[in-house]
Amino acid sequence: MTLENLPAWSALENHAATTAGIHPRELFNLMPERAKNMSLTAGPLWMDYSKNLITAETISLLLKLAEARELPREIAAMYAGEKINRTENRAVLHVALRAARDEVYRVDGVNVVDQVYAVRDRMAAFGEQVRNGEWLGFTGKRIKNVVNIGIGGSDLGPVMVYEALKHYSDRNLTVRFVSNVDGTHLAEATRDLNAEETLFIIASKTFTTQETMTNAHSARTWLIGQLGDAAAVARHFVAVSTNAAGVRDFGIDTANMFEFWDWVGGRYSLTSAIGLSLVIALGKDHFDALLKGYRTMDQHFKNAPLAENMPVILGLLGVWYINFLEGSSHAILPYDQYMHRFPAYFQQGDMESNGKSVTRDGEAALHATGPIIWGEPGTNGQHAFYQLIHQGTSLIPCDFIGFAKSLNPVGDHHDKLMANFFAQQEALAFGKTENEVREEGTPEELVPFKTFDGARPCTSIMAEQLTPEVLGNLIALYEHKIFVQGVIWDIYSFDQWGVELGKQLAKRILPELAEKKAAPENHDASTNAQIAWYLQHRD
Numbered sequence: 001m002t003l004e005n006l007p008a009w010s011a012l013e014n015h016a017a018t019t020a021g022i023h024p025r026e027l028f029n030l031m032p033e034r035a036k037n038m039s040l041t042a043g044p045l046w047m048d049y050s051k052n053l054i055t056a057e058t059i060s061l062l063l064k065l066a067e068a069r070e071l072p073r074e075i076a077a078m079y080a081g082e083k084i085n086r087t088e089n090r091a092v093l094h095v096a097l098r099a100a101r102d103e104v105y106r107v108d109g110v111n112v113v114d115q116v117y118a119v120r121d122r123m124a125a126f127g128e129q130v131r132n133g134e135w136l137g138f139t140g141k142r143i144k145n146v147v148n149i150g151i152g153g154s155d156l157g158p159v160m161v162y163e164a165l166k167h168y169s170d171r172n173l174t175v176r177f178v179s180n181v182d183g184t185h186l187a188e189a190t191r192d193l194n195a196e197e198t199l200f201i202i203a204s205k206t207f208t209t210q211e212t213m214t215n216a217h218s219a220r221t222w223l224i225g226q227l228g229d230a231a232a233v234a235r236h237f238v239a240v241s242t243n244a245a246g247v248r249d250f251g252i253d254t255a256n257m258f259e260f261w262d263w264v265g266g267r268y269s270l271t272s273a274i275g276l277s278l279v280i281a282l283g284k285d286h287f288d289a290l291l292k293g294y295r296t297m298d299q300h301f302k303n304a305p306l307a308e309n310m311p312v313i314l315g316l317l318g319v320w321y322i323n324f325l326e327g328s329s330h331a332i333l334p335y336d337q338y339m340h341r342f343p344a345y346f347q348q349g350d351m352e353s354n355g356k357s358v359t360r361d362g363e364a365a366l367h368a369t370g371p372i373i374w375g376e377p378g379t380n381g382q383h384a385f386y387q388l389i390h391q392g393t394s395l396i397p398c399d400f401i402g403f404a405k406s407l408n409p410v411g412d413h414h415d416k417l418m419a420n421f422f423a424q425q426e427a428l429a430f431g432k433t434e435n436e437v438r439e440e441g442t443p444e445e446l447v448p449f450k451t452f453d454g455a456r457p458c459t460s461i462m463a464e465q466l467t468p469e470v471l472g473n474l475i476a477l478y479e480h481k482i483f484v485q486g487v488i489w490d491i492y493s494f495d496q497w498g499v500e501l502g503k504q505l506a507k508r509i510l511p512e513l514a515e516k517k518a519a520p521e522n523h524d525a526s527t528n529a530q531i532a533w534y535l536q537h538r539d
């Protein structure tokens with residue numbers, strides 16, 4: 001049965017029609033226990049979702065929808081290693097990457113946890129060698145710089161976690177990330193580095209990605225140019241990939257390759273060997289703690305009843321806004337400077353997973369799917385785009401992420417940060433009525449401009465402090481939230497065919513640029529004109 005024909009769906013449509021417009025002021029009056037009833041804990045995380053535009057009935061109808069979509073069975077299928085990524089015929093087992101050593105996750109009958117730990121042990125040993133100076137560069141110097149070359153899932157996760165956990169990192173190491181095929185990225189990342197002290201990690205699941213391969217070859221040329229000997233590559237390049245042949249062809253000894261598997265999606269690969277730069281920067285213990293945090297959330301997601309399941313509730317709230325209240329975007333607002341790449345990380349995680357318009361039976365989806373994810377750390381966002389969230393015409397549900405303790409307690413900075421965290425949510429939900437504006441003595445002609453409607457939904461997610469474990473919890477929370485939504489929307493969340501066409505066309509255009517013909521004629525008129533303009537101005 002299609003989603004739209006499910007009784008649970010129509011019930012939500014009717015419910016939306018009758019409840020739309022109930023203001024949080026009223027909602028809190030109607031249910032004084034609301035803040036208590038609409039909050040959840042999972043491991044170290046506490047989530048208050050009472051400022052959302054929902055009643056208890058909304059949640060109960062959303063849960064019915066989840067049941068109708070057989071969410072518990074789908075969750076079990078993922079954990080059982082079923083090939084739920086059907087368009088690529090692959091299991092989706094990133095949860096196995098953070099399993100305990102004695103747990104069992106099988107793909108095609110084989111317990112993959114053994115393989116996971118074999119690689120994790122090698123990563124830990126290698127990371128330790130680099131950190132303690134046992135692993136030396138070609139000229140016998142200690143490694144002081146680590147450059148991760150990768151893109152998408154082979155870049156965004158490591159960058160995000162490196163930034164988020166900088167407090168825990170080895171400050172004697174310079175760690176950089178190069179992703180863009182724009183030569184500027186590599187040039188700026190290497191310009192002040194001594195090649196003798198620099199280790200490149202080439203991170204690519206496929207080891208065919210144009211950007212990464214181009215950057216890797218240029219880095220190799222740079223290194224050989226600096227050190228004058230191709231033999232230096234062996235001490236300065238390691239690889240992270242599923243493609244051993246590709247790694248060998250590049251010239252990296254597979255002894256220096258850290259493996260992962262096709263049942264790990266790129267954007268879910270952070271806890272695989274893709275995290276090698278983090279093992280080096282943070283050390284094994286912190287990396288293990290990060291994975292332990294993931295695991296706590298993995299267990300919660302697997303075992304908690306739907307009504308108390310944090311990723312489920314977060315996912316269902318998103319469905320409510322996207323499908324029933326036309327809220328097509330979703331802001332993630334971490335009130336922590338270290339987490340400044342967290343929204344960018346989940347732009348890929350969420351938008352590449354659920355940016356789909358075909359349901360699992362191959363038919364056009366008749367309902368909206370994945371949200372546009374965006375955000376910046378508070379308080380910067382407040383002085384930039386919050387105006388539109390408070391008074392614009394779009395409904396933008398927001399997640400506020402905050403911590404009780406700062407890792408850098410400076411004066412009263414943290415209380416000020418958190419005062420804003422609370423105040424913004426209060427303002428968004430409750431607004432300021434015309435009368436309240438008038439009572440402040442506002443001239444009548446300014447009243448409409450200074451009025452805040454409120455009823456802008458937000459969810460607060462808090463933890464005591466940003467630790468590796470807590471970060472792991474938060475990342476897994478959003479990973480599973482994406483899963484929940486993909487199930488509800490009846491789409492495949494673990495493929496990404498939508499990125500292919502542009503890649504194919506770029507491959508076709510590249511030789512045309514090399515040929516230096518004045519004006520190509522084999523594209524549409526606009527593309528022909530752009531290429532002609534480029535060639536004319538380039539040469």
Ligand SMILES: O=P(O)(O)OC[C@H]1O[C@H](O)[C@H](O)[C@@H](O)[C@@H]1O
Pocket residue numbers: 151152153154203204205206207208209212266267352496499
């Ligand atoms: O790790 P790689 O194989 O180099 O892939 C890097 C990225 O490229 C692809 O275009 C996909 O859209 C991403 O999901 C992937 O993370």
